[in-house]
Amino acid sequence: MPDSFxxxxxxIRLERCGKTFAGGARALEPLDLTIRGGETIVFLGPSGCGKxxxxxxxxxxESPDPGGRVLFGEEDVTALPIERRNxxxxxxxxxxxxxxxxxxxxAYGLKVRKLPRPERARRVEEMLDLMHLGEFAGRRIDxxxxxxxxxxxxxxxxxxxxxxxxxxxxxxxxxxxxRDSLRLExxxxxxxxxxxxxxxxxxxxxxxxxxxxxxxxAKGRVAQVGTxxxxxxxxxxxxxxxxxxxxxxxxxxxxxxxxxxxVASLPWSGPDGAVELLVRPEDLxxxxxxxxxxxxxxxxxxxxxxRTRLVVEPADGPALTVDTLGRSELGRGDRVWLRxxxxxxxxxx
Amino acid sequence: xxxxxxxxxxxxxLLWEAGDATVLARVLDSPxxxxxxxxxxxxxxxxxxxxxxxxxxxxxxxxxxxxRARTAMTFALILPLMIPPQIVAMxxxxxxxxxxxxLKPLGLAxxxxxxxxxQSAAGMVLVMGIEHAPLVFLALRAALRAxxxxxxxxxxxxxxxxxxxxxxxxxxxxxxxxxAGLAMAFVAALGNFGxxxxxGIPAGIPMLPTLIYRRLAxxxxxxxxxxxxxxxxIGIVACLGIATQxxxxxxxxxxxxxGARPLAPLPLGRARMAVEGIAWGVLALMVAAPLMALLATxxxxxxxxxxxxxxxxLAHYREVLALDQVGRAFANSVLLSGSAAGLLALLAVPLxxxxxxxxxxxxxxxxxxxxxxxxxxxxxxxxxxxxILLFLKPLPGLxxxxxxxxxxxxxxxxxxxxxxxxxxVQAACAALDPTVEEAARALGAGPLRRLVTVxxxxxxxxxxxxxxxxxxxxxxELTVSILLWSQGRETLGVVVYALxxxxxxxxxxxxxxxxxxxxxxxxxxxGALGRRLPPGVVPWRG
Numbered sequence: 021m022p023d024s025f026x027x028x029x030x031x032i033r034l035e036r037c038g039k040t041f042a043g044g045a046r047a048l049e050p051l052d053l054t055i056r057g058g059e060t061i062v063f064l065g066p067s068g069c070g071k072x073x074x075x076x077x078x079x080x081x082e083s084p085d086p087g088g089r090v091l092f093g094e095e096d097v098t099a100l101p102i103e104r105r106n107x108x109x110x111x112x113x114x115x116x117x118x119x120x121x122x123x124x125x126x127a128y129g130l131k132v133r134k135l136p137r138p139e140r141a142r143r144v145e146e147m148l149d150l151m152h153l154g155e156f157a158g159r160r161i162d163x164x165x166x167x168x169x170x171x172x173x174x175x176x177x178x179x180x181x182x183x184x185x186x187x188x189x190x191x192x193x194x195x196x197x198x199r200d201s202l203r204l205e206x207x208x209x210x211x212x213x214x215x216x217x218x219x220x221x222x223x224x225x226x227x228x229x230x231x232x233x234x235x236x237x238a239k240g241r242v243a244q245v246g247t248x249x250x251x252x253x254x255x256x257x258x259x260x261x262x263x264x265x266x267x268x269x270x271x272x273x274x275x276x277x278x279x280x281x282x283v284a285s286l287p288w289s290g291p292d293g294a295v296e297l298l299v300r301p302e303d304l305x306x307x308x309x310x311x312x313x314x315x316x317x318x319x320x321x322x323x324x325x326x327r328t329r330l331v332v333e334p335a336d337g338p339a340l341t342v343d344t345l346g347r348s349e350l351g352r353g354d355r356v357w358l359r360x361x362x363x364x365x366x367x368x369x
Numbered sequence: 370x371x372x373x374x375x376x377x378x379x380x381x382x383l384l385w386e387a388g389d390a391t392v393l394a395r396v397l398d399s400p401x402x403x404x405x406x407x408x409x410x411x412x413x414x415x416x417x418x419x420x421x422x423x424x425x426x427x428x429x430x431x432x433x434x435x436x437r438a439r440t441a442m443t444f445a446l447i448l449p450l451m452i453p454p455q456i457v458a459m460x461x462x463x464x465x466x467x468x469x470x471x472l473k474p475l476g477l478a479x480x481x482x483x484x485x486x487x488q489s490a491a492g493m494v495l496v497m498g499i500e501h502a503p504l505v506f507l508a509l510r511a512a513l514r515a516x517x518x519x520x521x522x523x524x525x526x527x528x529x530x531x532x533x534x535x536x537x538x539x540x541x542x543x544x545x546x547x548x549a550g551l552a553m554a555f556v557a558a559l560g561n562f563g564x565x566x567x568x569g570i571p572a573g574i575p576m577l578p579t580l581i582y583r584r585l586a587x588x589x590x591x592x593x594x595x596x597x598x599x600x601x602x603i604g605i606v607a608c609l610g611i612a613t614q615x616x617x618x619x620x621x622x623x624x625x626x627x628g629a630r631p632l633a634p635l636p637l638g639r640a641r642m643a644v645e646g647i648a649w650g651v652l653a654l655m656v657a658a659p660l661m662a663l664l665a666t667x668x669x670x671x672x673x674x675x676x677x678x679x680x681x682x683l684a685h686y687r688e689v690l691a692l693d694q695v696g697r698a699f700a701n702s703v704l705l706s707g708s709a710a711g712l713l714a715l716l717a718v719p720l721x722x723x724x725x726x727x728x729x730x731x732x733x734x735x736x737x738x739x740x741x742x743x744x745x746x747x748x749x750x751x752x753x754x755x756x757i758l759l760f761l762k763p764l765p766g767l768x769x770x771x772x773x774x775x776x777x778x779x780x781x782x783x784x785x786x787x788x789x790x791x792x793x794v795q796a797a798c799a800a801l802d803p804t805v806e807e808a809a810r811a812l813g814a815g816p817l818r819r820l821v822t823v824x825x826x827x828x829x830x831x832x833x834x835x836x837x838x839x840x841x842x843x844x845x846e847l848t849v850s851i852l853l854w855s856q857g858r859e860t861l862g863v864v865v866y867a868l869x870x871x872x873x874x875x876x877x878x879x880x881x882x883x884x885x886x887x888x889x890x891x892x893x894x895x896g897a898l899g900r901r902l903p904p905g906v907v908p909w910r911g
Binding site: 113 | 805812
């Protein structure tokens, strides 16, 4: 990627940014968050969790409730409308101008900035090449595929060298295959440009793949902020654990430094009493009857290609999801024994 | 807000004038007032019933069944609404009169010397019924469209046969639509000027709009206080109808979920051919026959002679086009309707765009959108008298009076036809993806630039369609201009009326045919644009 594409990495700070809509609905509880310069941060959560509201507050499409502040670097931009924040924005619906060609779409922001025509043409061409759109410059928008449209939208947002790139569910409207390839392309672009990026999605796969850090949100609150690994392996609460990936819940009883699950006892450092344990499907393993921790019956076996996902019903307690090798021949009704890796078990307070 | 005030000024000025107690008492005490008002209401009610009997069955056929050529049928049915009333009335007098070029060869024409049968109360009921049947048709069809298809399917799944399901489920659901259409037809009949002028005046049946016209024409501006009261009277009765319609339409919109799959057409089976035959037969009688009579009258060498190769001539067209006042009227009408169409299409874009906004600005704009409907909804005489009252005295600051100039007609057109231009653009703005404009904002574009570079190009087809509808309506308009015209400032509608009244039926017919051709051309242009517009913008397109 040429040097001219390297963009300033501006940090963003949100201070007590809440949002109450007319009518009193609280879309966002007051939020404090610092996004580092050049970082890609992903807001992840179910619909209605406040992630899009947060993005729109950063963009300047919504203003935070009184008392909230948005800072780009040292500059307080709270009072600036989006037109004057110099942000790049990419929407789920692409939001391209259907009355303009690909090149005219990309040139729009440069025209607004009154760049001289030769300079404008040069930058548009450069950007179209970077996005592999050179041959489509003169096309009308309705002659493009969904993936091409979203690349035009990215080019249009980036060509003005924004201080921050904001992406609102940019891949949601695309089919699965395109989504994967465009996700890789966005990843390459964000790393190459070094731009501060805020990405909103409800898809945890996208969040894991793209985010330097993920902000998991629920009901207008931040549930957890952390790297993808932290979010996955050390979920802050039951909501995050359930929302990210698949999680098994096991009931255990701790007493005197030992924890009993099923027929097994494991060394345990926590306080005594009933404990709810969380285990990922890949951290449960099939075992022989001799070293298994508890047994159960296979209720369903779903072949996923690279692995087979088993749903095992123990004698008591809720059903467990277990990932095994794809070539496993186990099926409904088979008796199995499972082992827990104690190092990978999480206890939720 | 200022805009709403401006468009409401003529109506407000009229109410103020009509509030003068002594004149009010004198007019309300006069038996002529009450006789005329009773005539108006009774004939309008009769015409509404006729409109329901024509528009209702057609709406059900087009909206519910698998009849073929439904767009063509709709176009034919709506045609009488698009053609100005005075030309429709003229066509009917030629069809039913003793010199009828169609009935005479069949031996069905009334004997020479007897009164023309359509120049009567029953004739007015029939002609206005046909003219306003499209209003009932469109309202009922819109109500049918709003009914989700699964409602009918659910009724049929419960064991009801198709016709029983229609009777039990669909008809009750579209009843508010029917009543709204009736209210519209009633208000239209109450304000109609062309039909009472050509059919009522010769028969000695005064109606409120013609009474106002004759008083004003006979006594000049000195009659203004009196006619203001009469106009206010029509306005008040019309407002009752408008209120009914508004309430019912809000009801329809709120009760049914939008965006659902439409009703599947019901197969008519073997009856289809017969039903189609009857429907087209009725249309031929109602629409084609009078228009053919008009055409024949305009082509026959001497009025009253049967049409044939020996009597066919284009002389009337040559003669009428050579008339001074016709040339002037064409120029005036093109200028007036063209500038009204252009200005209103331009004005509609920012207004409709503001109406689609959220927040306080959007709420104010939507309130303005409701208020500007009023001058269009009330009968034209109300607006016409209001404009005279408003512009008779010299304009403050300028020292010139608009009265007696073309400007007063243009002002009235702008006020009256704004909703026609606004509605399609409003529909288009509401259908715009709001993120497109947000994307332009993110790129730094301010409000004006966004309006010009992003919003306007996207809603341009709708604005053009709205402008065409304005042009179509204003080009032949009579009700407002008959009150506002002056020597040398005639509109086409006024000249057609004057020729017919002045005893030149063949010339009037020729000019009427030319006017219809212009209307058809504009309708076809709007139809071609309609392919690129959301459904419902162009009335006869599905």
